[in-house]
Amino acid sequence: MLDIFSTLKANAARIWRMTALRQTVLLTGVFIVVLVGAGVIAAFEVREEMSRRADDRIERRHIQIVRDVAAGEFDLKDLRNTGLERFFFTPETASQDRSLRRQGFFTDQRLLPRRRDDDSVWMFYGGAVSGGWLVVGQNIGEFAIFDEVLTQAFLWVGTLAAIVALVFGLLFGWRSQRRITAISAVLDQAAQGDLSARVHAKGQEDDLKMLGDQVDDAIARIDVLLVQARSFSANIAHDLKTPLTRLRIRLETALTGDGDPIDGIGAALEQTDRVMSIFDAILQLGKLDSGAMKQTFAPVDLAAVATELAETYAPVVEDSGRHFSTQISAVEINGVRVLLTQFLANLIENALRHTPEGSSMVLVANSHELGLTDDGPGIPAAERDRALEPLYRLEKSRTTEGAGLGLALAAKIADLHDARIDLSDNPAGQGLFARMIFNKK
Numbered sequence: 536m537l538d539i540f541s542t543l544k545a546n547a548a549r550i551w552r553m554t555a556l557r558q559t560v561l562l563t564g565v566f567i568v569v570l571v572g573a574g575v576i577a578a579f580e581v582r583e584e585m586s587r588r589a590d591d592r593i594e595r596r597h598i599q600i601v602r603d604v605a606a607g608e609f610d611l612k613d614l615r616n617t618g619l620e621r622f623f624f625t626p627e628t629a630s631q632d633r634s635l636r637r638q639g640f641f642t643d644q645r646l647l648p649r650r651r652d653d654d655s656v657w658m659f660y661g662g663a664v665s666g667g668w669l670v671v672g673q674n675i676g677e678f679a680i681f682d683e684v685l686t687q688a689f690l691w692v693g694t695l696a697a698i699v700a701l702v703f704g705l706l707f708g709w710r711s712q713r714r715i716t717a718i719s720a721v722l723d724q725a726a727q728g729d730l731s732a733r734v735h736a737k738g739q740e741d742d743l744k745m746l747g748d749q750v751d752d753a754i755a756r757i758d759v760l761l762v763q764a765r766s767f768s769a770n771i772a773h774d775l776k777t778p779l780t781r782l783r784i785r786l787e788t789a790l791t792g793d794g795d796p797i798d799g800i801g802a803a804l805e806q807t808d809r810v811m812s813i814f815d816a817i818l819q820l821g822k823l824d825s826g827a828m829k830q831t832f833a834p835v836d837l838a839a840v841a842t843e844l845a846e847t848y849a850p851v852v853e854d855s856g857r858h859f860s861t862q863i864s865a866v867e868i869n870g871v872r873v874l875l876t877q878f879l880a881n882l883i884e885n886a887l888r889h890t891p892e893g894s895s896m897v898l899v900a901n902s903h904e905l906g907l908t909d910d911g912p913g914i915p916a917a918e919r920d921r922a923l924e925p926l927y928r929l930e931k932s933r934t935t936e937g938a939g940l941g942l943a944l945a946a947k948i949a950d951l952h953d954a955r956i957d958l959s960d961n962p963a964g965q966g967l968f969a970r971m972i973f974n975k976k
Contacts, residue, residue, distance in 0.1 A: 559708030563701045570696060574689040581685060585678045593660045596620075597671045601664050611666065621657070621672035624664070714743045718750055730758040782807060829951065835875060837866045841900035844879045852883070856892035866902045868973065870952045875905070878948045881941040882907040882969050890966075899970065906957075906970025913967040919958040945969070 603609035614622040656678070661670040717734060724732035732754065736747025785803035841863045852859040879898065886896050890911030897908045914922050923946040942956075949956040949971040959968045 559704040619674045623670035626667040858895040861898045864901045885941045904970045908968045910966035
């Protein structure tokens with residue numbers, strides 16, 4: 536018995552913790568309170584109106600009798616009481632006041648107190664009439680009956696309305712709670728590592744469906760990010776293994792005395808620098824992801840940045856046996872000058888690394904885009920999205936220098952500037968066009 540009571544208590548507590556159902560019960564309670572309040576106010580107003588109408592009716596009856604008496608059409612000696620109407624006439628004598636008081640009336644007011652007689656409610660109105668004082672009484676029992684019927688009607692209608700509101704409220708609340716529970720279950724599955732779980736919200740377009748869709752989108756993005764993180768980790772391990780292995784070989788060679796130790800140490804330092812450059816690039820990626828650089832935004836003359844970088848790299852490119860030119864027009868954007876410079880530098884160094892001698896490069900800067908074209912081998916369309924991932928390298932690029940972070944950093948810089956990076960075919964023919972496309976506002 537105790538176990539059953541504990542189970543019922545636990546279930547009741549669990550149900551009460553359900554927001555949708557709890558709100559339904561609370562709103563139903565508020566509805567009942569408002570309904571009762573409205574019923575009380577309505578009943579009070581109806582009673583007041585009925586009382587005013589009764590007052591007016593009996594006053595008009597008294598005035599009519601007074602007029603009939605004055606016109607000789609009504610004989611005060613021939614007053615007859617009925618079940619709905621009573622008359623009390625007191626001639627003008629010294630005992631008038633005592634007579635009225637004995638009958639429960641007062642001469643100092645016209646509308647006299649109500650009285651009950653034989654379970655009937657009567658209203659009286661007194662006033663002067665030719666030859667004395669006339670009190671007219673009318674039975675207002677029908678008002679009492681109406682009041683009772685009205686009260687019962689409000690009670691039954693209110694009870695029925697409260698039950699209907701509670702039933703439909705619980706029904707809608709239960710439906711909403713089921714949807715919330717489904718979303719919660721998917722989140723629990725995702726928290727336990729099952730990133731294939733989805734809400735697949737159906738039904739009308741409301742906030743719960745929007746929430747379900749957002750949960751699905753969030754889990755999908757987390758899944759993609761985890762896949763990228765695993766790939767990133769694998770690529771880090773792969774790209775660090777080679778320079779670290781070479782570093783070890785160089786140090787062993789210098790230690791054993793095979794060959795010139797100075798050359799061995801110098802080669803070891805080169806491998807150390809490569810490892811450090813990889814970590815520096817990874818740290819910079821993390822810094823860009825944090826969005827902290829947004830705080831340093833300022834107006835930047837993009838034409839000046841492109842011109843300065845062209846003057847710096849043009850001799851290097853020409854010395855490598857390649858051709859370099861520019862297409863620059865005046866433009867100013869809001870951003871970080873050093874990052875925009877690095878964006879172009881990464882594109883140029885990437886082109887130097889992956890294009891053959893005799894290739895041509897064109898630096899482009901205008902109000903629509905910032906980038907570099909080349910007529911080298913380019914990147915296959917199927918691999919362009921992956922080429923923007925950190926440490927991803929095309930198979931044919933495995934033998935060249937670099938860690939596969941240049942384009943990834945360029946993509947992060949573009950994203951930081953509310954732009955998008957685009958890898959497409961060179962408009963002039965063979966090759967690659969890597970650029971940052973500005974979002975027009």
